[in-house]
Each structure stands twice: as structure tokens, then as C-alpha cells.
Amino acid sequence: MAELTYRDAVARGIAQEMARDPDVVFLGEDVAKAGGVFKATVGLYEQFGPLRVRDTPISEQAILGAAMGAAMTGLKPIAEIMFSDFFAVCFDYIANEVPKSRYMTNGQTKCPLVVRTGNGAGSRFGAQHSQSVENWCMMIPGLKVVAPSSPVDVIGLLAAAVRDPDPVIFLEHKSLYGTKGEVPDGEILDKLGTAKILRPGKDATIIALALMVPRALQAAERLAIEHGIDCEVIDVRSLIPLDTQTILGSVAKTHHCFSVEENPRLCGWGAEIMSIIADEAFYDLDGPLVRITTPHIPLPAADILEDAILPTVDRIVDRVRRTLKA
Amino acid sequence: MSKKPTSAAALNDDIGEETRLELYRSQVNIREAEQRAFDLFLQNLVKGTSHLSLGQEAVAAGFAVAMKKGDLSFCTYRGHAHTLARGVPVEKVLGELMQRDNGLMRGKGGSMHLTSEEHGVMGSYAIIGAHLPIACGAAWRAQYKGHSDVTTCFFGDGTTNIGAFHEALNFAAVWKLPVIFVCENNLYMEYTPISEVTAVEHPAADRASAYGLERIVIDGNDADVVYRTAMKAYEKARAGGGPSLIECMTYRHSGHSRADPAKYRPEGELERWKERDPIKIYRERLKQFGIGDDAVAKIDADIKRIVDEATEACKASPNPPMDILTTDVYADGGWAWRN
Numbered sequence: 001m002a003e004l005t006y007r008d009a010v011a012r013g014i015a016q017e018m019a020r021d022p023d024v025v026f027l028g029e030d031v032a033k034a035g036g037v038f039k040a041t042v043g044l045y046e047q048f049g050p051l052r053v054r055d056t057p058i059s060e061q062a063i064l065g066a067a068m069g070a071a072m073t074g075l076k077p078i079a080e081i082m083f084s085d086f087f088a089v090c091f092d093y094i095a096n097e098v099p100k101s102r103y104m105t106n107g108q109t110k111c112p113l114v115v116r117t118g119n120g121a122g123s124r125f126g127a128q129h130s131q132s133v134e135n136w137c138m139m140i141p142g143l144k145v146v147a148p149s150s151p152v153d154v155i156g157l158l159a160a161a162v163r164d165p166d167p168v169i170f171l172e173h174k175s176l177y178g179t180k181g182e183v184p185d186g187e188i189l190d191k192l193g194t195a196k197i198l199r200p201g202k203d204a205t206i207i208a209l210a211l212m213v214p215r216a217l218q219a220a221e222r223l224a225i226e227h228g229i230d231c232e233v234i235d236v237r238s239l240i241p242l243d244t245q246t247i248l249g250s251v252a253k254t255h256h257c258f259s260v261e262e263n264p265r266l267c268g269w270g271a272e273i274m275s276i277i278a279d280e281a282f283y284d285l286d287g288p289l290v291r292i293t294t295p296h297i298p299l300p301a302a303d304i305l306e307d308a309i310l311p312t313v314d315r316i317v318d319r320v321r322r323t324l325k326a
Numbered sequence: 327m328s329k330k331p332t333s334a335a336a337l338n339d340d341i342g343e344e345t346r347l348e349l350y351r352s353q354v355n356i357r358e359a360e361q362r363a364f365d366l367f368l369q370n371l372v373k374g375t376s377h378l379s380l381g382q383e384a385v386a387a388g389f390a391v392a393m394k395k396g397d398l399s400f401c402t403y404r405g406h407a408h409t410l411a412r413g414v415p416v417e418k419v420l421g422e423l424m425q426r427d428n429g430l431m432r433g434k435g436g437s438m439h440l441t442s443e444e445h446g447v448m449g450s451y452a453i454i455g456a457h458l459p460i461a462c463g464a465a466w467r468a469q470y471k472g473h474s475d476v477t478t479c480f481f482g483d484g485t486t487n488i489g490a491f492h493e494a495l496n497f498a499a500v501w502k503l504p505v506i507f508v509c510e511n512n513l514y515m516e517y518t519p520i521s522e523v524t525a526v527e528h529p530a531a532d533r534a535s536a537y538g539l540e541r542i543v544i545d546g547n548d549a550d551v552v553y554r555t556a557m558k559a560y561e562k563a564r565a566g567g568g569p570s571l572i573e574c575m576t577y578r579h580s581g582h583s584r585a586d587p588a589k590y591r592p593e594g595e596l597e598r599w600k601e602r603d604p605i606k607i608y609r610e611r612l613k614q615f616g617i618g619d620d621a622v623a624k625i626d627a628d629i630k631r632i633v634d635e636a637t638e639a640c641k642a643s644p645n646p647p648m649d650i651l652t653t654d655v656y657a658d659g660g661w662a663w664r665n
Contacts, residue, residue, distance in 0.1 A: 025470065051470060057500065059493035065459020066466055066497065069477075072448060073398070073467040092453050092490075097460065101449065104435040107654035108443045141663070142655055165657035193665065242664040276664075 001184050007177040009151035010040040010116070013158035014078060016187060018048050021076060024162060027054045027063060028080025028116075037082055038118055038177050060086050064093035064115065071113040072101070076162060084119040084133045084171060091136075098167045099142025114161045114168045119147070120211055120262055121294075121310055122175030126301035130174075132262040132294070134209065137169045138239045138269050144192055145239040147171040149213035151181040153237060156190025164192060173210040193241030197250065201232035204256035204320055207247060207273060209236045212260040212311060219260075219316035227321050239269050247273060248281050255286035258320055260311050265293040287326070292319050339615055341550060345391060349549045350612060351625045352387035353605050356407045358633045359416045363406065363423055366637070367584050372423045376437040379407035381547075381579035384604035385510050386411040388552025389478055392560060398446045398464050400457040400479040403438035404510075405450030408480050412445040417636035421643055428643035432650055448477075455485050458494030458507065465498065465505035465569075476563040477505045484515030486529040492536075495571065499537040502568035506559045509573045510546060516582045517590055530573040539571050546574025547604040550611060577602075 004012065018024045026044060028036075032055040035042030045053040056063050060081055067079035081087060087094055094115070101109040121130040137145045144166050148154045154172070161168035198213065199220050208216035213235045220231040232250050236243070251257050257277055259270030274289040292311045300306055341349075360380045366372045379386065382404075390399070390411030401408040406419055414430065422429030423437045430440055438452035448464060451457035461479035468475050485491050486509060498505050509530035513520060526532035531543045545551045552574060559570040577599035581588035588596075600606075612622060655661035 054501075057493070057496055059459075059497055061455075061490045062459045062462060062493040062497040065456065065490065065494065066463035069448075069460040069463020069465070070467045070470075071463070072460070073464045075467050075470065077463075092456055093459075096453055097451070097456050101441075102657070103654050104431060104439045105441040105443075105449065106431040106434045106650070107659070108431070108441055109449060110657065112657075141661070144656075240663050244664045 001182055003180050004151045004183040005177065006151045006154055006172070006179050006181070007038060007040045009154035009183060010158070010172060011043055013155040014041065014044055015047060016155065017159055017162040018044070018052060023074065024076045024078065025052050025054070025070065026078045026080070027056050027067065029056055029058055029063070029082050031055060031080050036080070038174065040172065040177060041080070060090035061093065064090045064098070067113045067115070068093060068098050068111060071111045072109055076112055078114045078116060078162065081115060081117040083129050084117040085128050085131050087117070087133055087136060094137065094143070094169070095140050099140050103142060110165065111167045112165045114158070114170050116170045116172060118174045119171040120173040120175055121299055121306055122211065124301055124303050124306060127298035130299045130306070134171055134239055135263045135268050138272065139267070142167070143240060144168040145171070146192060146237065147173070147210040147239065148237060149173070149176065149210050149235050152183045152188065153190065155183065155188040157192065157237065159189045160192050168192070171210065175211050179214070193238050193243055195237055195243035195246040196235045197232060197246065198235050199231065199233040201230040201254065203230045203254055204258060204324060205232045205234060205247070205250040205254045206258045206260060206316070206320070207234045207236055207270070208260040209239070209269065210262065212262055215311065215313050216260050216316060218313045219320065222313065222317050223320055226317070229320060229324055231320065242273070244273070244276055248277065251277055251281050252284045255284055256324065258290045258292060258316070258323070260316055261291060261293040262310060263294065265291070265296045268293050287323055290319055290323055292316055341553065343615070343617055345553070346612060346615060346617060347621060347625065348391050349387050349553060350608050350622065351629070352391060352411050353383040353549060353608060354625060354629045355416065356383040356386055356410050357605055358629050359410055359419060360406060362633050362637055363420065364580065366420070366424065371641070372437070372584070373425050374436050375583050375585065376423055377404040377583050378580045379404055379578065381599065381603065382510055382512060382576045383407060384549040384552050384608070385480070385508065385546045385574045385576055388549045389508060389556045392553050392556035393446070393478065394475070396446065396475045398448050398475060398477045400448050400461040400464070400477065401440070401450040402457070402481050403450055403452040404482065405440050405480070406437070409440040409442065409447050409450065412442070412447050414442045414445050414447060415636070416633055417639045418442070420636050421640045424640050425646070426640055426643035427646045428640060433646040434650065455481070455488035455490030457481070458485070458490055459497065461505050462494050462498050462501070462503055465503035466501060468504055469501070474564055476560050478508060479505060480508045480510060482515070483509060483511040483513070483520040483529045485509070486533060487524060495533070495537040495539070498569040499539060502566070504563040505569045506556070506563060507569065507571045509571070510576055511573050512576050512578045514582065517586065528573055530571055534571045537571070539569065542571065543573045543575065546576035547602050547607060549604060549608050
């Protein structure tokens, strides 16, 4: 057992898989010699050499296209798109090519690849380097979408993503890179499509993803201490496949559900989950389904503005308290 | 009177009778199948869209005959020709165009996405430029694993003005990948002359120097020229010499898609190009090399029969069954995204 940062967990997860399988290769901008702009891939180039860990030009279409072609023909590529906002310049691969080839070819084409990317706000980078794009990915049939919130989950879910036969979008949160957590020694392998109950509770369910998970946990502690409200906090972790059973099971117990979403409000991931709850667990509910999200505006750069726009611990506490005390 | 060809050798034939007949057969096969696709469209039996390669057969035939087993092809939505040229049965192609259960993908892909991995046809891509980077990835795998196969990526002149073309060319050149980029310059990007929207005369070849590649423009209606150029490029790629970019000058006899009557052509242009019809050229060529009319007639009759039989099989084939609607979204064979 050792304490590891989320950042170092990325490199450890990739290294674990590259050491295990010689068909795993890794490409992206500044990922090899420089160790990544977020320093999340330091040491891989030295450990696995220039044939397996490759710097690319600033060509996001070439990166994802090459990853796809390699995956189709037998490799297991991990491709990095530096900022998730850049998905917009290679979206053809994310929306049209990678996810649909298997279906269109009646199962002939295989596409076992992982696209890693730095997602989310908190770095004061402004509207084109801070977005949470999990909802862009969740809406596409054929993809799997994962967003870990802790170092141990980074390793385990990354390993599961690499070994998965389907294309997986792996969203790392930029504001979590510096956070630390306990990580066991040895191989770590988790399972896609599994949510985790991080804090059991009986009064309300809070579902959260990535950076919103630690905020939801802090809010739950305050709600318990300050207001006597006992919240169950679920880290959704995997948007596709989606572990609806864990969520529905929790709502059946607590009768209330709140989502904490960093993505802008319209068509955020929580809306889909809430609609499932409304369809399938309506009679379990004792109150409205409440989504706590970033509003539907572009992200500002200034720290004071950016901090004001994302869901905060205060906002979560306030919304849960007001809803339950109403 | 007709002296049998010891003359082929005498004429310094580097290609040889067997390969020539293969080149001819492949072109006629494409011509007949494409013509049949057009006829079936007129009978409302080809659904959706379709993009024919009538007039462009020599490019597909020349490259495919030069390929080795295991080499990979990436095509565009105008990909029937390249799919047929790799040996995919006509019935499978027409069946997909007719969206029947006997189609290559049982109707799940349609005419723009013909794929037969067992024949090395790694897909037909309907988003302009998308497959150039994908072809790079296939070539990267060969390089990484030490495989000897070469990847060929076919595209039209219109593709040369989209970003993915330039990203892929640079990427392939920097990584020295065993990939051949083949531009079929048929003079029109969909409905607009390519010359009206491109800064250089040769939309592919004149960009080659930007990626440190040789400028290659060839007569794409002469299957011999295509075949020789392809052989040279494959040899270079297999020897580790990196990518090639080859611009083949050709012309499509039909419109861009089935919706296009091609009224934008200047008068006489189509007729002039029909004088240079690749199949006409090749029949002359066979004659020139002393290959008898009998062999040609036999191929023509063979192909006609195959296309007729394929057409009947497709007409008799049922529509795809409903139970394939949700298969193969994910690798487990299904479409489940939640528990």
C-alpha cells in the first residue's frame, strides 16, 4: 500500500498494461519525451522505448485515426487527446468512425482502443480548455465512457479499459491530478460499468462523477453534522456501461436523488439517469429529482468567476437541505 | 496469320499474359457490376445512395492486382470498385447495395461502407478524408509488428482539401509508414470542378513536396501504368522506404452519386474521356500483346454470367431480419449500455 497522486496513477496504470501486453502502444502530443503536459505519463518513454510510446504532431485527427487503424488490425492503442475540448477537432473519429464501424460492418471491425484525455475545470484556462465533455461522449452508441475520481480507480479502470474489446473514452479530471489516495501494491484491475457507494446513507442519494465526487462527499459530511441529513454518495464512475442497478437500489432506500454534474446543464449525464429513475422508480420517490450542474454558459477564465460557476460544496449542501426540509 | 505470342516476350512485356488477363478481368468485372448497379437503381432495387466508378476501373484493378494477399485496402464511399477488385463476390456487393440479407454486411452498412476484412478490404469511409489517418494506423501496426503487408488508401480529388488529408500525409511521412495514398483525380469534387476550388493544378501531387514525398501523376485510365506504378510503390514500402502519394488522372462516366445527372460537364468532355475508356484501352493493349480475342470473349462471357447470377441471387434474397437490428453495437454482440 502506498500513497499515490492521481497523476502518477495514470502512468502506473499505463505501465501496468504495457508491461503485461506488448500490443499495448501509447501515442499523443508531448506524451513521450516530455512526459505529458500534465506530467501524467512521465517515465513511460524511458521504460518502454520509442516504438511503444510515441510523440505525435499536433494532429488530433491523425492521432485518433491512427489509433483506430492500429486497433482494427491487432494493436491495443492508448491515445491521448491533451484537453478534452480538442475532441471537437477530431469528433469524426469519436462520433462516426470509432463507435460505428463494428455495427456498420455487421461485426467485422474491431476497435479496442482507449482515448485518454484531460477533462474538466478548475485550472483557470477559460472556455476552450476547461470543459467537461462527458455528455458529448455519453450520447454516442458504441462508445464506453469512464471518469475516475481517485488514484486507485484510475489504475483499475484504465486497466479494464485497455483490456476491454470496445472503444473506451477515459476522462481524467485535470483538477484531480494533484490529489492523493491509498493504492495497493501489485496489479490492479477494476470493472467497467460499476458504480461505487462511497458513503452509505439513508436519507438521500447523491450521484456524482470525477471532481464532483469529493465535493459530494464533503457536502454529505456537512449535511450529517450540520443538518442531521444522512446522504448516500455514489461515484457513478462509468457512464457507459451505466450501473443503473446500484443507483436504483439506493433510491429505493433513500427516496431522494440528487445529481452533481460538472457538465453544462442541458443534456448533462444526470438528466439521463434522472429520467431512468423517473421511469423506473417513480413510486420510490418522496421528492423531486434535483440536478445540481454548471449552468448553461461557457466557462470563464477568472478564478473567482470559475469557482462561482461549478457546483460547490455549499451549493450541494444548500440544495439538499432545502429540498429535504421543504 | 495470327502468330501466337512468343511476341509478348519479344515486345519486352514486363507484365506478362497472366497478369494482363487478370487486369482485364478485374476491370470488366467492375464495369459490369457497376453498370448492373445502375440498372438496378433504375428499377428501384438499389436503395439509398450509390457512387459508381464507371470509367475509373483501371485504378482499382491496377492496384489490386499489384497487391499481395494480406495487403490492406481502405476505400471511400465510392468503393464498390476497390471492394470488387480485392475478390469480394459481386453478389455480396450488389446484395449490400440492394440492402438484402445476402449483402456484405447484411444491409447494416449500405453502399458507402463496403467492408470485407477477410479480403483485406478494411472498410469504405463516407466522411471525406477520415480513412487516411486510419490507414496510417493499419500501416503503423505492420511497422510495429514487423509484418510485411502494405496498406493502400484510395480517395478522390476532393479529399485533398480537407484537414485529415494533410494530417495523415505528414504523419505517415514522419513515421515512415508502409502506406500508399492513391488519389483518383476524376476532375470533380462532387459537382464542382476540382480546379475551381484548389490552389494547385494537381490537387494531390502538387502537395507531395510539402511532406517530402515524390510528385507522382499518372494516367489512371491505363491499367498497365497504374499496375507498374503500384508495384514500384509497394516495393518501396515493403523495403521500409515509407509512404507514397500517387495521383491518378481519370474520369467518372456517371454523376457523383445516383442523384446526380452531371449536367455541369462541359459539352464533349464525357465523349472525349470515353475515347480513353480504360476497358477500351485495355482491349487494344491485349491485342497489341497478341492475346487472342477468344480469351477476351471468354472473360466477358464469364463476368456477364457471374453478374447475372449475382443479380438473381440478390433479387431472391430476403430482407435483413429484425433480429440483427441490435447486434454488434458492442463486442459482446449486443447493444446493452446499462444493467
